[in-house]
Amino acid sequence: MTTSTPPVAQHPGPTAESGGERSAAARFWRSLTRTTTGQVYLALIAILVVCWVVVAIKGSNLLSIDSIADMLIRSVALGIVAAGQTLVIIGMSLDLSVAWVISLTSIVAAVVMDGSNANIAPGILVVLALGMAIGLVNGLVITKLRVNPFIATLGVALIIQGFIESRWDGVVEGVPGGFEDSLGYSEIGPLPIAVLLLVAVYALVWFLLRYTRFGHQLYAVGGSEEVSKLSGVRTHRILIMAHVICSLCAAVTGLYLAARLGAGSPLVGTDGGYDLESIAAVVLGGTYLLGGRGSVLGTLAGVFILAILDSTFNALEVNAFAKDVVRGVIIIVAVAAYSFRWKERRVRKIGAGPAPAVTGNAPQTQTPGANA
Amino acid sequence: MSPGEESREAAGGAATATRSPLLQMRGIKKDFLGVHVLHGIDLECAAGEVHAIVGENGAGKSTLMKILAGAYTPSAGEIIIDGKPQKFSHPLEAQQAGVSIIYQEFNLLPDRTVAENVFLGREPKRGFIVDRAKMERETEKLLREFAPDDPIPPDELVGRLSVAQQQTVEIAKALSLDSKILVMDEPTASLAAHEVERLFTRVKRLRERGMAILYISHRLKEIFELAQRITVLKDGQKVKTVNADEVSSAELVKLMVGRDLDQYFPPRGDPSKRGDVKLRVRGGATDVLANIDLDIHAGEILGVAGLQGSGRTELARAIFGADPFLEGTVEIDGKPVKINSPQQAIAHGIGFVSEDRKSEGLTLAQSVRDNVALAWRGLARRRRNQLTINVKDLCQAVELRSRGLGQEVRFLSGGNQQKVVIAKWLATEPQLVIFDEPTRGIDVGAKAGIHDLIRGLANDGVAVLMISSELPEVIGMSDRIIVMRNGQIAGELPAGPTEAEIMFLATGEEDIEAETEADLAKIQEELSSAGEGGKS
Numbered sequence: 001m002t003t004s005t006p007p008v009a010q011h012p013g014p015t016a017e018s019g020g021e022r023s024a025a026a027r028f029w030r031s032l033t034r035t036t037t038g039q040v041y042l043a044l045i046a047i048l049v050v051c052w053v054v055v056a057i058k059g060s061n062l063l064s065i066d067s068i069a070d071m072l073i074r075s076v077a078l079g080i081v082a083a084g085q086t087l088v089i090i091g092m093s094l095d096l097s098v099a100w101v102i103s104l105t106s107i108v109a110a111v112v113m114d115g116s117n118a119n120i121a122p123g124i125l126v127v128l129a130l131g132m133a134i135g136l137v138n139g140l141v142i143t144k145l146r147v148n149p150f151i152a153t154l155g156v157a158l159i160i161q162g163f164i165e166s167r168w169d170g171v172v173e174g175v176p177g178g179f180e181d182s183l184g185y186s187e188i189g190p191l192p193i194a195v196l197l198l199v200a201v202y203a204l205v206w207f208l209l210r211y212t213r214f215g216h217q218l219y220a221v222g223g224s225e226e227v228s229k230l231s232g233v234r235t236h237r238i239l240i241m242a243h244v245i246c247s248l249c250a251a252v253t254g255l256y257l258a259a260r261l262g263a264g265s266p267l268v269g270t271d272g273g274y275d276l277e278s279i280a281a282v283v284l285g286g287t288y289l290l291g292g293r294g295s296v297l298g299t300l301a302g303v304f305i306l307a308i309l310d311s312t313f314n315a316l317e318v319n320a321f322a323k324d325v326v327r328g329v330i331i332i333v334a335v336a337a338y339s340f341r342w343k344e345r346r347v348r349k350i351g352a353g354p355a356p357a358v359t360g361n362a363p364q365t366q367t368p369g370a371n372a
Numbered sequence: 373m374s375p376g377e378e379s380r381e382a383a384g385g386a387a388t389a390t391r392s393p394l395l396q397m398r399g400i401k402k403d404f405l406g407v408h409v410l411h412g413i414d415l416e417c418a419a420g421e422v423h424a425i426v427g428e429n430g431a432g433k434s435t436l437m438k439i440l441a442g443a444y445t446p447s448a449g450e451i452i453i454d455g456k457p458q459k460f461s462h463p464l465e466a467q468q469a470g471v472s473i474i475y476q477e478f479n480l481l482p483d484r485t486v487a488e489n490v491f492l493g494r495e496p497k498r499g500f501i502v503d504r505a506k507m508e509r510e511t512e513k514l515l516r517e518f519a520p521d522d523p524i525p526p527d528e529l530v531g532r533l534s535v536a537q538q539q540t541v542e543i544a545k546a547l548s549l550d551s552k553i554l555v556m557d558e559p560t561a562s563l564a565a566h567e568v569e570r571l572f573t574r575v576k577r578l579r580e581r582g583m584a585i586l587y588i589s590h591r592l593k594e595i596f597e598l599a600q601r602i603t604v605l606k607d608g609q610k611v612k613t614v615n616a617d618e619v620s621s622a623e624l625v626k627l628m629v630g631r632d633l634d635q636y637f638p639p640r641g642d643p644s645k646r647g648d649v650k651l652r653v654r655g656g657a658t659d660v661l662a663n664i665d666l667d668i669h670a671g672e673i674l675g676v677a678g679l680q681g682s683g684r685t686e687l688a689r690a691i692f693g694a695d696p697f698l699e700g701t702v703e704i705d706g707k708p709v710k711i712n713s714p715q716q717a718i719a720h721g722i723g724f725v726s727e728d729r730k731s732e733g734l735t736l737a738q739s740v741r742d743n744v745a746l747a748w749r750g751l752a753r754r755r756r757n758q759l760t761i762n763v764k765d766l767c768q769a770v771e772l773r774s775r776g777l778g779q780e781v782r783f784l785s786g787g788n789q790q791k792v793v794i795a796k797w798l799a800t801e802p803q804l805v806i807f808d809e810p811t812r813g814i815d816v817g818a819k820a821g822i823h824d825l826i827r828g829l830a831n832d833g834v835a836v837l838m839i840s841s842e843l844p845e846v847i848g849m850s851d852r853i854i855v856m857r858n859g860q861i862a863g864e865l866p867a868g869p870t871e872a873e874i875m876f877l878a879t880g881e882e883d884i885e886a887e888t889e890a891d892l893a894k895i896q897e898e899l900s901s902a903g904e905g906g907k908s
Contacts, residue, residue: 211502213497216492220492231493232463
């Protein structure tokens with residue numbers, strides 16, 4: 001595919017790196033070509049190049065400062081939700097309530113701030129607390145009531161939807177100008193402040209996953225709840241924590257969108273399709289939908305890929321249906337590619353689990369005496 | 373806090389300690405839903421001892437060990453470790469009391485590194501941050517000390533290791549937990565010969581360190597090499613605890629088996645009525661099976677015995693085309709056929725009543741009617757037109773007791789569920805039916821009904837291949853028995869052998885005493901004079 005030196009800044013290598021005594025450059029190249037996250041970034045570059053060429057033929061420049069800023073801004077809202085979504089998916093859960101959490105928090109921000117700059121700080125605190133509370137409910141329902149995450153978060157989403165629709169049926173004014181100007185539109189140097197927010201969220205989540213016990217144990221719970229439990233991991237606590245952070249990310253997105261629009265809106269979350277789109281970005285970024293594998297940096301690449309496609313389609317004035325078709329194809333192709341890659345690895349893996357010899361797998365995956 | 377260092381200190385200290393019974397289990401009882409699985413078992417293991425636990429499949433070894441590991445709670449009895457009575461309600465508590473168990477299926481995460489697995493749940497921290505360097509250093513130290521001949525990098529993914537290496541990681545994990553008692557469940561089942569040697573050296577090293585090791589194995593040779601004492605379990609009861617140097621392998625096998633056949637089995641078929649060869653396999657092999665030569669006649673029940681993991685189920689699945697033979701020839705009624713999928717097998721008149729009826733045999737949430745018609749609906753249209761089925765008649769034929777044909781199968785008892793599976797295959801008018809553990813999880817009363825049905829099939833001229841872990845069942849039902857070992861057919865026995873004869877073939881015991889050798893020779897003679905096919 002591409003051979004150029006990648007413009008991706010300081011990609012720190014995904015969690016599953018096993019480097020020998022190689023030079024830093026060699027290790028970097030290896031992590032780029034051998035790991036899922038590295039390959040996602042290579043794919044990102046390839047897609048960027050292709051889109052840039054296609055748009056250039058049309059006579060515009062995809063990589064102009066304005067256009068790049070536009071793509072980054074597009075990425076902020078989806079990016080922050082997707083960071084949280086990555087956590088729950090690594091833990092073999094899922095959150096379908098994020099879109100309605102975004103809508104709700106954007107409204108609550110507007111209501112609490114009530115047009116006064118003095119209320120910005122309390123507004124932010126209330127919104128963040130609300131996000132965490134919803135995440136706690138999600139987590140408790142999933143772990144203690146043992147409701148499938150899909151259903152649990154769908155149920156919570158419906159409850160929030162009902163609550164919103166019974167009280168608000170249009171845009172909710174009240175976001176003060178100070179908030180709009182700061183989080184929504186101000187810049188530090190060439191970078192919009194929102195982009196810094198995005199970077200901060202990803203740095204934080206990346207740190208959590210890679211360097212904390214919570215992160216280590218979250219991968220373990222997603223890999224096998226049984227093994228984790230038998231090893232002494234408090235699996236429920238870990239999963240609840242992941243859900244709290246996920247909803248917190250959604251609340252931050254709600255705040256950002258409120259600032260950006262200057263108002264709260266009952267439809268801002270669902271119109272943006274943040275529930276399914278965030279899941280799409282996560283799997284596009286190489287995180288395994290059934291838990292235990294993945295990286296938040298991959299998710300960031302997934303978000304950028306979706307943003308690049310969006311900008312390209314806009315520049316080419318493609319109609320909305322064709323847009324969705326292309327996006328659908330890309331997601332399916334990517335996930336199919338990962339599952340082939342993982343299947344190859346799985347063949348080498350033996351003696352893991354009782355392997356009910358039924359699933360019609362290729363015979364190579366079975367080991368003499370490993371089961372029963 | 374470094375668990376690794378602690379464990380070494382503890383181990384060093386224990387090595388010099390006296391040989392008191394570190395572990396005592398007294399009067400352990402367990403029942404599952406009123407079925408008694410363990411009837412009051414006593415067991416002792418001293419520090420620095422390898423104590424072997426032997427017994428047939430279903431003797432209660434695994435249940436006993438799961439109780440020790442805190443995975444099950446006993447219905448009665450007590451566990452005393454280091455003089456202190458213990459009550460485990462969670463595996464974590466057993467772990468804290470110093471008990472580690474290495475299951476046959478490892479408790480490792482393939483997508484995490486060796487170090488991450490060893491320290492899972494107890495990651496060393498520096499402030500907020502997991503101290504990865506320390507974790508890897510500790511792991512490397514543990515591994516180097518315990519397995520110096522096979523260095524495993526601590527940052528390698530566990531999924532990329534060999535089975536033997538994964539086992540080493542499991543043991544390292546147990547060591548880092550500061551375990552005093554280590555349970556190993558069939559540790560050599562999936563190892564190659566040179567890996568077994570290596571494991572033995574390591575187990576001996578642990579023994580010298582003062583660990584108490586409970587070693588479950590079917591392989592008597594290993595037991596005699598490692599163990600000081602041997603406890604024999606049978607039918608959930610302790611037969612005896614013996615010193616390893618005071619018993620021969622023949623005596624041991626006799627202790628393991630030799631129970632009265634008090635169960636009722638339908639009368640065997642009349643050998644003169646046995647039909648022609650229905651299915652013939654020559655040189656059959658898959659990646660886990662080799663040299664399979666097999667004849668199944670119409671109207672006979674061919675029993676398949678063997679230990680867990682010996683390839684019994686794999687044989688059934690190969691014949692049924694689920695994991696087809698990669699080499700060799702298969703003939704049905706003398707005509708060569710290729711069976712590469714279950715659909716083809718069904719088209720050739722083969723039915724398969726699988727071991728796990730709940731996930732493989734039935735769609736639990738559907739009605740009796742739908743389940744019975746399931747296999748028939750999968751037939752080609754032409755065949756379906758020839759074969760009209762009447763679900764009601766089929767259910768009567770198997771004496772199904774249900775609240776009507778619309779009842780969901782999941783509400784039926786185990787025995788009645790199995791009858792639905794059998795009715796399902798009857799609908800396809802099979803000529804060969806494979807039963808894998810036909811009465812597993814079925815209560816005693818209903819077992820006889822299933823046995824009658826199987827015999828009834830054979831009497832109607834159907835060829836039957838029946839796999840069972842229960843030796844009385846194999847012996848009571850079969851017209852002939854083949855015994856599997858290590859993916860091959862270890863031998864064939866005529867109707868009504870003793871359990872010992874089967875166990876000898878299944879375990880591959882070579883150092884047998886003269887008396888039993890004579891017995892075996894007699895069996896061989898009988899075999900050749902009977903002139904049965906099957907063995908080449």
